[in-house]
Each structure stands twice: as structure tokens, then as C-alpha cells.
Amino acid sequence: MNTRANFDQSLQELKTLQLKMAGEAETAVKNAMLSLLNRDVELANKVINGDHLIDDLEYEIHEKALMLIARQSPVAKDLRRLHVALKVSSEVERLGDIAVNIAKSTVQIGNEQHVKELIDIPQMMEVALEMLTDAITAFYSEDPALAKKCAQKDDQVDKMFGELVQELLTYIPKNPDFTNQIIQLAYVCRYIERIADHATNIAENIVYLETGKRYNLND
Amino acid sequence: MAIQTLTRNIFDVKDLNLWYGDHHALKGVYFPIQKKEVTAMIGPSGCGKSTFLKTLNLMNKMIPNVKITGEVNFAGQNILHSKTDLVELRKHVGMVFQKGNPFPQSIYDNVAYGPRIHGIKKKKHLDELVIKALMDVALWNEVKDRLNAPALGLSGGQQQRLCIARALATKPDVLLMDEPTSALDPISTLKIEELIFELKEKYTIVIVTHNMQQAARVSDRTAFFLMGELIEFAETSKIFSTPKDSRTEDYITGRFG
Numbered sequence: 220m221n222t223r224a225n226f227d228q229s230l231q232e233l234k235t236l237q238l239k240m241a242g243e244a245e246t247a248v249k250n251a252m253l254s255l256l257n258r259d260v261e262l263a264n265k266v267i268n269g270d271h272l273i274d275d276l277e278y279e280i281h282e283k284a285l286m287l288i289a290r291q292s293p294v295a296k297d298l299r300r301l302h303v304a305l306k307v308s309s310e311v312e313r314l315g316d317i318a319v320n321i322a323k324s325t326v327q328i329g330n331e332q333h334v335k336e337l338i339d340i341p342q343m344m345e346v347a348l349e350m351l352t353d354a355i356t357a358f359y360s361e362d363p364a365l366a367k368k369c370a371q372k373d374d375q376v377d378k379m380f381g382e383l384v385q386e387l388l389t390y391i392p393k394n395p396d397f398t399n400q401i402i403q404l405a406y407v408c409r410y411i412e413r414i415a416d417h418a419t420n421i422a423e424n425i426v427y428l429e430t431g432k433r434y435n436l437n438d
Numbered sequence: 439m440a441i442q443t444l445t446r447n448i449f450d451v452k453d454l455n456l457w458y459g460d461h462h463a464l465k466g467v468y469f470p471i472q473k474k475e476v477t478a479m480i481g482p483s484g485c486g487k488s489t490f491l492k493t494l495n496l497m498n499k500m501i502p503n504v505k506i507t508g509e510v511n512f513a514g515q516n517i518l519h520s521k522t523d524l525v526e527l528r529k530h531v532g533m534v535f536q537k538g539n540p541f542p543q544s545i546y547d548n549v550a551y552g553p554r555i556h557g558i559k560k561k562k563h564l565d566e567l568v569i570k571a572l573m574d575v576a577l578w579n580e581v582k583d584r585l586n587a588p589a590l591g592l593s594g595g596q597q598q599r600l601c602i603a604r605a606l607a608t609k610p611d612v613l614l615m616d617e618p619t620s621a622l623d624p625i626s627t628l629k630i631e632e633l634i635f636e637l638k639e640k641y642t643i644v645i646v647t648h649n650m651q652q653a654a655r656v657s658d659r660t661a662f663f664l665m666g667e668l669i670e671f672a673e674t675s676k677i678f679s680t681p682k683d684s685r686t687e688d689y690i691t692g693r694f695g
């Protein structure tokens with residue numbers, strides 16, 4: 220007999236909601252990146268207008284987690300699970316905001332030709348997206364090893380970010396007419412670097428959920 | 439179970455086994471109890487919590503067919519040795535039961551009972567002890583005008599605090615409490631818990647409770663028993679956050695079939 224079937228079902232529902240929210244944010248990030256690469260303003264607007272769905276899910280998750288804390292007196296892993304639901308949903312909400320920021324840069328650039336063919340930015344995007352997908356998969360399968368693997372890529376993204384921004388800034392004197400675009404692209408690099416940070420934070424929370432230990436995977 | 443250094447331990451139980459006839463009720467229990475701490479014992483019904491508690495003041499020594507082996511060292515002496523003076527032992531190790539069980543006497547006489555047994559006769563000295571004990575359990579203000587009224591006229595929560603006062607009146611070192619709040623309303627329960635928190639300044643307290651939140655709130659260390667075995671014994675914060683044994687986790691999170 221499962222003595223806490225009711226509570227377990229509520230926890231399962233909470234996890235489903237979290238996965239739904241993470242999926243929405245992952246899609247928003249992906250679409251925002253595509254909109255930038257393809258100068259697709261329509262797709263960018265779709266990302267901007269869809270963000271409230273992610274905010275609503277965060278609210279719903281917080282309400283549910285707090286209600287379960289109040290009514291079920293969770294301890295040990297149950298308590299960590301609810302703590303992690305609160306923390307991770309806030310990280311995911313920030314990811315939604317970052318997707319909106321990237322989409323806004325797409326709108327700013329409009330259909331102006333890119334100052335040069337984008338090569339390094341899509342590469343950096345790919346690593347950050349991989350990290351995000353790994354973090355979400357690790358959460359789904361409660362797999363601390365995958366979470367640690369995800370976080371290890373953070374350094375790579377940080378390094379790419381540093382180099383890319385340096386390079387972008389050298390373009391401004393040579394292409395003064397593209398100053399606004401170059402600044403937007405530098406912002407986008409910063410946003411991608413933040414995506415990797417949030418993915419790392421999610422990964423840290425999964426390690427904590429499973430082991431009860433705090434790992435700083437960021438350094 | 440790792441055995442800790444002995445200096446701070448008021449009790450040091452080693453390889454304790456207890457049988458009721460054929461029934462092996464405590465199995466190789468090692469259990470150090472530290473001075474001026476609250477130690478909680480949790481575990482499913484029948485796992486041996488009360489049996490263990492009663493062994494600490496040898497309440498179960500007189501039960502026919504009971505066999506006890508191992509060591510129960512109290513203040514450095516193994517009390518399982520036959521020469522132990524039970525009256526003296528219980529002066530040091532008081533006990534409070536699940537239901538407040540005052541004697542059908544006055545409030546005053548209930549509290550004075552222990553000191554009188556131990557030979558205190560002077561009214562002035564008795565008065566002092568009674569007042570002090572009633573103050574310690576925060577009952578004095580509620581009963582000071584009716585010390586000669588029957589104890590059975592008190593509410594359940596007051597009766598329980600009176601029984602704690604009765605146990606304290608002999609100035610014990612250790613207070614054993616077996617589910618002291620299981621028959622009380624939430625406010626009386628919290629009052630007893632506050633009291634426990636204050637009492638640990640002066641006393642060592644061992645409490646059996648079925649209320650996991652109570653163990654989490656009041657104790658410094660928690661022991662989890664299962665079928666006569668001590669499964670895990672650690673700081674309460676550790677037991678309720680990251681227990682080592684999966685059986686402990688299952689029990690405290692309520693996943694126990």
C-alpha cells in the first residue's frame with residue numbers, strides 16, 4: 220500500500236507542470252535564436268507575445284508547491300523536491316525573459332543584412348541549447364550525472380562569449396553604419412551566455428534534489 | 439552504529455538485547471545519550487520504543503519472563519547489575535507517561551509525592567520543591583489558588599504538566615517521556631514542547647513520539663527504531679533532511695506500507 224498516494228500524485232502533477240513550463244521556455248529560446256539567425260521578425264513577435272504563458276506557469280507552480288508545503292509537511296527528499304520546484308521555475312522564467320530579449324534584438328535589426336555571415340553565434344547558441352536540453356532531460360529522468368555533464372559545458376560558453384564580444388567590437392570602426400546591429404549582436408551573445416548560466420543553475424538544483432548536497436557547478 | 443566518545447554521555451547503552459519470553463524485542467542496541475539534550479525516538483508501533491525507554495529506569499525489570507543482556511551505563515555504572523537501588527535510580531531518572539495519570543489526591547500532594555518518598559518531611563522544604571516544580575512546568579499561575587483541590591479536576595493538558603512537575607520534584611537528571619502529548623490538543627501540545635525546550639537547560643530528556651513534526655521541533659537527536667533494531671541515530675536536522683538509511687527516509691516521509 221502506498222501510504223502517500225495522494226501526495227505522490229500531487230508531486231507528479233507538479234513535475235508535469237514543471238516539464239511543461241521548461242518545454243515552453245526551451246521552445247521560446249529556440250525560436251528566438253532562429254528568428255535572429257533568419258531575421259524572422261514575425262517569429263520574434265510570436266516569442267515576445269507568448270512569454271506570459273511561461274509567467275503564468277511559474278505562478279501556478281509556486282502556488283502548488285507552497286500549498287503542498289503547507290498541507291503535507293514534507294521532509295527530506297519531498298521537501299527538496301518542492302524547494303527545487305520553486306527555484307527551478309524561477310530559473311525557467313528567466314529563460315523566457317531572455318528569449319524575449321533575443322527576440323527584441325531580432326526586431327531591432329529588422330531585415331537589415333547581417334554585417335557578416337554569422338558563424339560563431341550559431342555555434343555558441345548550439346552549445347547553450349544543448350546544455351538547456353540536457354538540464355531538462357536530467358530533471359525529467361532525475362539524473363545527477365547528466366546534470367553534472369551539462370554544467371561542465373558552461374566554461375566553454377563563457378570562453379566563446381569573451382572572444383566573440385571582443386571580435387564584434389572590432390567591427391564597429393570598420394562598419395559604422397552597422398553600429399546598432401553590432402551592439403544588438405553583442406547583447407545577444409550576452410543573452411546566450413546567460414542561458415548557459417541558468418541551465419547550469421537548473422543542473423545544480425537537480426544534483427541537490429538527488430543528493431541533498433549543494434554543488435557549485437559554475438566554477 | 440558508531441559509538442561516540444563517552445564524556446558527554448549520561449547514558450551509554452551497549453549491545454542491549456531484551457526478550458519478552460521468546461519475543462526478541464530489542465536487538466543489539468548501541469545508544470549513547472548526551473547530557474542536556476533532547477533525544478527523540480521514532481518508529482512504527484511495536485518497534486520497541488517504550489521497551490527501550492523503560493529499560494533506562496528498569497521499569498520492565500519486574501515483568502515475568504523478561505531477559506535483558508548487554509550494558510545500560512548510567513553515569514558510568516551498569517544499572518543492569520542486580521545491586522542497583524531502584525528507588526535511587528528512579529530519583530535520578532524520572533518518567534512521564536502517555537496519559538497524565540495524577541493520583542486521586544490534591545495538586546500539592548501529587549507534586550510532593552516523590553520528595554516525601556525520598557524522606558523530605560519539613561513543610562517549608564516541601565513547599566519550596568512543589569512551587570519550584572509547578573513553576574518549571576508553567577502551571578503555577580493556573581493552580582496557585584487551588585493547591586489543595588483534587589488533581590483530577592484539572593484539564594488534560596494541565597494534568598500532563600502536573601505529572602511532569604511530579605517527575606521534576608525529585609530533581610532528576612533525566613526525564614523519560616513516552617508519547618507525552620498524544621492525548622492533548624494542539625495548544626497544550628505546543629505548551630509541553632515549549633516546556634521541553636526550556637527544561638533541557640537543566641535536564642536530559644528522552645522522548646518517544648509518534649508525531650514526526652514534534653520530533654523535528656523539539657529534539658537535538660533522533661533515533662529511528664524498526665522491529666527492535668536501532669536503524670539510524672543522528673542529529674535531528676540530519677535525520678529530517680538527508681537520512682542515510684532508505685528505511686528512515688521511507689518512514690519520515692510517510693512511505694511506509
Ligand SMILES: Nc1ncnc2c1ncn2[C@@H]1O[C@H](COP(=O)(O)OP(=O)(O)OP(=O)(O)O)[C@@H](O)[C@H]1O
Pocket residue numbers: 458461463481482483484485486487488489490501
Ligand atoms: N509486557 C510485555 N510482554 C510481552 N511482550 C511485550 C510486552 N511489552 C511489549 N511487548 C512487545 O514488545 C514489542 C515492543 O513493544 P513496545 O511497547 O516497546 O513498542 P512501541 O515501539 O513502544 O510501540 P507503540 O508505538 O505502539 O507504543 C511489541 O511487539 C510488544 O508486543
Ligand SMILES: [Mg+2]
Pocket residue numbers: 487488489616646
Ligand atoms: Mg510505546
